[in-house]
Amino acid sequence: MKKTVSVLLAVATIAGSLVTAVPGAKADGGRIAAGVAGGLIGGALLGGAIAASRPAYAAPAPVYVEEPECRVVRERFWDEYRGVWRSRPVQVCD
Template sequence: MKKTVSILVAVATLAGSLAIAVPQAKADGGRIAAGVAGGLIGGALLGGAIAASRPAYAAPAPVYVEEPACRIVRQRFWDDYRGVWRSRPVEVCD
């Protein structure tokens, strides 16, 4: 309860000081609008120039390596557990 009251007092104090310190809003003959418009246009131009520029790092070109020709052959082997000849696929590379 004490924390809540102290937070409310702090917020009320801060809001009161901001309300007193804020001057009246005035247009100043359009100077603020010109500044905002100039900032938006300048930001758009700068952003477009950055987007159109080349990246700082370009990845190297891909290199293709030809792998040796391999094939699958069936190899016979003796299965001691079952006591029979069996076959299995084996990859043979030249």
């Protein structure tokens, strides 16, 4: 019961403050449009500055390692389970 009363009291408080604090909407000669346009332009400028800024972390340059040359050869082996000679690919690096 305490939770229900406190929730209803909180909802009533918030609803009452919204009803009393919201003024009537007026155009006032285009001041609202100027504010919206100014906000959009300011946001675009700020977003462009953030996008053009240098990243905080620069990745190290790539390092190329010369690996030994490898090739794949077929190796024959005796398959005890089947009782036959089989072959399989094996990578051989020099």
